[in-house]
Amino acid sequence: MKLKHILIGAVSAATLSSAALAEGQLTVVSWGGAYTKSQVEAYHKPFIAETGVQIISEDYNGGLAEVKAQVEAGNVTWDIVDVELSDAVRGCDEGLFEPLDLSMLPAGADGTPAEEDFIEGTLHECAVANIVWSTIFAYDTTVLAEGPTTIEDFFDLEKFPGKRGMRKSPKANLEMALIADGVDPAEVYDVLATEEGIARAFAKLDTIKDQIVWWEAGAQPPQLLADGEVVMTTAYNGRVFNAFAAEGKPFKIVWDGQIWDLDLWAIPKGAPNAELAKQFLVFSTETEQLAAQASWISYGPARKSSAALVSHYTDRPDLPMAEHMPTAPENFTRALQNDFEFWADRQDELNEVFNAWLAQ
């Protein structure tokens, strides 16, 4: 379901004059919920205030289908899209995204040039990262007082009986299964590249298959936890943080075995307002904006210079953000970066095997 919020800039006398200078409209597409809200607060509102551009914010559930349909039909309505790394690479390879001139990115607030300021691997031919996010698992502390602490616990029905929530996709699930089965995170993708490795991951998932509730949209897992439908669930770390910080839910994240990934801005080929979209992309990935977003949701900023500016959760000075970031050292002990090359190569096959496994 697509939710359309139309954000019209605060129409004060001051902004009216600047609005006249650069009038226009921009369709920004992202993942919805708490995540889009953080972007609205940190990127959209200041951008509207500065340029007077009207921003239409749309939600989607990831994937390239809509972009592909729009580009192939020659009827592109989206100006800029928040995509996962593997989709950014694939979309770029397939000519769905506009190649970017990375020299347009300004230096960090501390003067570091952009190429050095952005964390390694976050700049791409067609896309610029804004955040580092992570798939983790979480539980309700009121249900499990002595909660799980490792990824092995997630797969241990004996120690922690009850339903598990997992994303209905092989991505991240297979990696977590292998780590829980004793594979070193550094070797996960080597193992998964073999037939035996795939079988081993599915065998591990088999041990909890009866107890899995599958989710698809990022907003679902906190809801599943809140409803008591599951005792623990994998989720995007920011969603769980939001439920905990903004809604006061007693959820706790287990960082062990986290699979981290990037979200990037990409501009569909033939976007109606491509120039404006580039302007928005540059603006939103500046040090201050990235840092501002991190005070709304616990996703790590893609620029190193932003880290120093991240302090506490908006409206709650008692809640420092640093320890809730996927990249915090104590959270990063057993972590794995999602390998986009692996998934771009093998997702068709693994999706098929996964679906066949589900239907069994």
Add this chain to the structure above:
Amino acid sequence: MAVTEVGTDAPGGEARKAKQPKPAPLLAADGTPLRKKLRQALMLSRMRAFALVAPLLLFILIAFVIPIFAFMVQGFYDNEYAKFMPRSTEALADWDGESEPTEEMYAAMVADLVAARDHPDRPIGRVATRVNRELSGTRSLFTSTARKAARMEAPFKDAMIKADKDWADIETWQAVKVASTAWTPAYYAASLDFKYTATGDIVRQSEDRRIHVTLFLRTLEIAFTVTVLTILLGYPVAWLMANLPLRTSNLLLILVLLPFWTSILVRTTAWIAMLQGQGVLNDVADWSGINSMIVWAELRFAELGDMLWPSVWQEIANRFDVNLAYDRLALASLCANDVNQVLNQGQGALDGLAQRAAADLTDCATEMLAIYNANGVEAAVAKARELKADAGFAGYGDERFSMIYNKTGTLIAMTHILLPFMVLPLYSVMKTIKPSYLRAAKSLGATNWVAFWRVYFPQSVPGIGAGALLVFILAIGYYITPALVGGQDGQMISNFIDFHMRRSLNWPLAAAMGGVLLIFVLFFYWLYDRIVGIDNMKLG
């Protein structure tokens, strides 16, 4: 107006006419022959009629016939590779798919890769994606080799193999050959779990990737079950509506129509609230103790079945894979005890069991001991956990029933949503059945049942036919409800068409699956026509 001479003659006219060898053509008032005049008049009205239906015809053509034809064709046609890689497509056309790849093939491939990389549309990713569907891992092979292709020199075979040893692999070339065939049965084959190979054969897909046949069968099963359920539930309602006094029957009609007018999404999510683990029904069942009673009754039923007809019961249980209650029964008593002991105490409990006489052991204990002796403690504990998981499937372990996010949820929600499509045709047919027929039957000595079965029911069959066909065809392509409440075993074929449309972007495969689904629908329409007769269908 046309004036005719016919009939104005006196009775003797016929005899006079017979004598004339050729009658003069009948003329209209303006002198044109009547026959021509009539044709003109008919033509005019025909044209007018055609002009009236033309928009509809055009609409059906544009919105229905052409798209269906286009997607049926798309399942056969995929030129993603051939369009951008013409040289290698040509070189591969002559290759038999088995012999060693030739230098010409390598040279053509390098030339194509260079051209594709320089192409302004950057098609290399699309080409690579196409080949990757045939063989996992070729995507990065193509993109990485394309980067190096411009610097390659003859002999290209060595150069390519040096760039990546996968180019020496015949499997790679077989995948490319399959991908390069633009008119291909590959997608229709894939939609039925077959695989089209480079040598032109169609073989079964490897077992761990077979899914579509299961899905088609499940889709048919769900559609059929929903149809039967709507008949069973809808028939009495329609009968009441047709036979109660107007005031009451109007109220009933509104009760049927009200949900019909409510959004499907609202109704489906309402079922989620009703049926989920912490939902209304489970809460009530838990609070009132009904769920324990049901589990208890199930156990007693299984017990009874096992006592009265052990062989028959076992047969039923095996045939329908519903031996859950039976397993639960076994576990409920002694078995459960053993399983729990092994789970809690591990090796100690197993050693204890081992000292008992074999005849005294429960089935569970025997199974666990056999595994303990063969594979050690951990395997035996794993078995115990498995036994316990089986027993806990629907309520014995946790006292709540799984009624949603599975096939049960799909069936319940779909039956509810499709019920009006059964009730309304039934009602409109029953409304036309005169009550006097039933009275006449009774006055002639029929019992209530005979009067219903021999007199009333046959007259309502056209309504059942219409409703069943409507519900079945709607159900077979149902999408949103299974997507929301289907979980893992309540998904239908349309959900996978959606998956290939939106997630894997494999549009030709989605088209092929849609084509197969359409063929199914046409087949059932034909079958219906043969068995019931389409003329017997009455929508009102």
